[in-house]
Amino acid sequence: MIRVLLAEDQAMVRGAIATLLGLEPDIEVVDQVCDxxxxxxxxxxxxxxxxxxxxxxxxxxxxxxxxxxxxxxPETRILVFTVFDRPGHLRRALAAGASGFIGKNRPVEELAAAIRQVMAGETVMDPALAATALRAAPNPLTPREREVLAAAIDGSPIPHIATRVHLSEKTVRNYLSSAIQKTDCANRFEAAHTARDNGWL
Structure with missing residues (x-):
């Protein structure tokens, strides 16, 4: 029996996936969490x-x-599933130690098959997304630049961003300026959305 922990923030989706996986003869969802x-x-x-x-x-x-x-x-396998098929997310998932990356739009039979493949030691990912990820530019942002951009994505002013990330306003401006240059964008809002759309945040 494959013991699975399911982490999904939408209760209805989480419950549906757990129920469907529970119908598989060799898969048991041992718990469900939301974050x-x-x-x-x-x-x-x-x-x-x-x-x-x-x-x-x-x-x-x-x-x-x-x-x-x-x-x-390290003995626990990790399978990432998402509605966002972004090359940057795939790269980050694999770098974080995930053994698979599958879209939520796939049938539950494919999800169950992916779980079995990962448990058999295989790496599972959508071929088209894998090809796109190989062609895509790597993430140019540092961890701090990503953190500051993520805090800026909702349009917060510089003082609020600085408070949120525990940095001075000048340091925040420097990180944002660097991120804007690296993403070839006109402003911090455009840079944040470009980074998000590429899966860098």
Missing amino acids: GPSAVSTALELRPDLCLLDIEMPGGSGLDAAGTLHAKL
């Missing part, structure tokens, strides 16, 4: 065979959780 930190703490407690992680979750993305889980529970 990244809970995925990490619950996995450390239950030590599932595989963690199925959504990317966009409150309190920390599935990619952040994947990196932590890979470091703390």
Whole structure:
């Protein structure tokens, strides 16, 4: 029996996936959580065979959780699933230790098959997305630039961004300026959305 921990922030989607996977004869969803930190703490407690992680979750993305889980529970396999087929997300998922990356638009039979493949030691990903990721430019942003851009994406003014990321306003401006140059954008809002659309945030 493959013991799966499911992390997905939308309750209806989470419940549906858990129910459908529960119909598989060799898969058991041992718990369901709604955010990244809970995925990490619950996995450390239950030590599932595989963690199925959504990317966009409150309190920390599935990619952040994947990196932590890979470091703390290297024997637990990680499969990332998302509605966002972005090359940057695929690269980050693999760099974080994930063994697979699958879209939420796939049938549950394909998700179950991907779980079995990952547990068999294979790497699972959509071929078209993998090809796009290979052609795409690598993420040019530093971790700090990504953090500041993520805080700027909602249009917050510089003082609010500085408070949120615990940096001075001058330092925030410097990071934003650098990020704007690297993304070849006209302003911080455009840079933040470009970074998000490429899966760099």
